[in-house]
Amino acid sequence: MKIGTLDIERPVILAPMEDVTDRAFRQLCKRHGADIVYTEFISAEALRRGVEKTVRKLQVDAVERPVAVQIFGSTVESMIEAAAVAETYSPDFLDINFGCPTKKVAGKGAGAALLKEPEKMQAIAEAVVNRVGIPVTAKTRIGWDHDSINIVDVLHRLEDAGIMALAIHGRTRSDMYKGRANWNWIAEARRHATIPVIANGDIWSAEDAIAMFSQTGADGIMIGRGSIGNPFIFSQVKHLMKTGIVAPPPDYRERIHAAIEHLRLSVQYKGEKYGNLEMRRHYATYLKGLPKVSQVRNSLVREENWEHVIEILLSYEAECAGYAREGRIKEYAEYINDHSDKLVLNY
Numbered sequence: 001m002k003i004g005t006l007d008i009e010r011p012v013i014l015a016p017m018e019d020v021t022d023r024a025f026r027q028l029c030k031r032h033g034a035d036i037v038y039t040e041f042i043s044a045e046a047l048r049r050g051v052e053k054t055v056r057k058l059q060v061d062a063v064e065r066p067v068a069v070q071i072f073g074s075t076v077e078s079m080i081e082a083a084a085v086a087e088t089y090s091p092d093f094l095d096i097n098f099g100c101p102t103k104k105v106a107g108k109g110a111g112a113a114l115l116k117e118p119e120k121m122q123a124i125a126e127a128v129v130n131r132v133g134i135p136v137t138a139k140t141r142i143g144w145d146h147d148s149i150n151i152v153d154v155l156h157r158l159e160d161a162g163i164m165a166l167a168i169h170g171r172t173r174s175d176m177y178k179g180r181a182n183w184n185w186i187a188e189a190r191r192h193a194t195i196p197v198i199a200n201g202d203i204w205s206a207e208d209a210i211a212m213f214s215q216t217g218a219d220g221i222m223i224g225r226g227s228i229g230n231p232f233i234f235s236q237v238k239h240l241m242k243t244g245i246v247a248p249p250p251d252y253r254e255r256i257h258a259a260i261e262h263l264r265l266s267v268q269y270k271g272e273k274y275g276n277l278e279m280r281r282h283y284a285t286y287l288k289g290l291p292k293v294s295q296v297r298n299s300l301v302r303e304e305n306w307e308h309v310i311e312i313l314l315s316y317e318a319e320c321a322g323y324a325r326e327g328r329i330k331e332y333a334e335y336i337n338d339h340s341d342k343l344v345l346n347y
């Protein structure tokens with residue numbers, strides 16, 4: 001798949017996720033095999049106003065590359081200004097969010113709302129493409145609702161605007177996160193495309209990733225929720241693509257050590273207080289399904305010293321060794337494919 005000078009065969013990509021794909025998580029996923037990573041979406045309006053917290057989200061590290069910065073906004077003016085600022089942080093490419101369904105974004109005419117105004121979407125894309133010297137890509141959904149699926153029209157408009165690749169989440173805005181993503185519409189768009197198509201939506205395992213490639217013909221695939229608490233998914237997909245063999249699921253030790261690695265990176269980038277605080281929402285997914293996990297989680301989310309958090313995790317690892325000897329540890333694969341209690345999403 002080519003985006004400007006970037007050329008990666010069948011890339012497995014970390015999706016942009018607000019409050020998730022910060023520098024720490026991007027780096028962790030990279031270590032586990034993600035080919036390309038995206039920042040969280042970044043508000044063009046906030047960038048324009050120089051809001052410090054927003055500007056900080058533009059920072060990317062050499063080890064993350066190739067990395068995309070994603071921006072969202074509802075006007076040509078704010079988007080070209082934001083694009084110019086984003087470019088100074090030297091991402092490998094810039095991505096425009098045309099898919100966010102939430103009130104705070106779509107409710108203000110940005111993100112998925114632009115699926116209802118394809119001319120405006122095209123105008124924004126074209127203006128951003130003309131403003132910056134780096135490649136520009138976009139990410140969207142298949143339509144606003146089931147009566148207005150317009151992904152093929154949107155694709156052509158974005159191609160005309162000079163967009164270099166399009167990531168498609170196989171849901172409409174009105175689906176939010178309900179039901180299953182519709183991969184057929186991604187396949188349909190791919191058949192019409194002259195630019196690379198990146199397929200997204202409901203890849204929860206290495207097998208899903210292979211199925212996504214083959215059912216859609218996509219040039220790349222993008223994984224969001226399936227990577228939360230499970231950065232191993234990238235190496236598992238790569239392993240299956242390369243060998244045709246499904247890698248064994250990570251055991252409790254690997255999962256606990258991934259949580260520790262994530263915490264270290266989080267503290268490195270955000271400092272002890274925020275790095276530690278922001279990690280709290282991740283422990284549930286790293287440790288999901290392990291014995292007596294609620295007790296350890298309770299102590300993890302109360303502990304303010306991050307080094308003590310690591311001690312708690314290491315002593316839990318020792319405890320788990322005992323459970324493993326008693327055969328009380330479930331296979332990871334058994335519950336990672338059970339999404340009945342999917343993360344509560346406010347995106």
Ligand SMILES: Cc1cc2nc3c(=O)[nH]c(=O)nc-3n(C[C@H](O)[C@H](O)[C@H](O)COP(=O)(O)O)c2cc1C
Nearest residue numbers: 015016017018040041169201202203223224225347
């Ligand atoms: C917590 C969360 C935050 C998200 N934030 C963004 C975002 O900032 N930009 C974006 O384009 N999509 C965002 N998404 C959507 C994902 O990138 C992806 O399209 C969606 O989750 C479907 O893929 P999945 O089934 O692999 O999770 C977010 C999704 C989640 C769950």
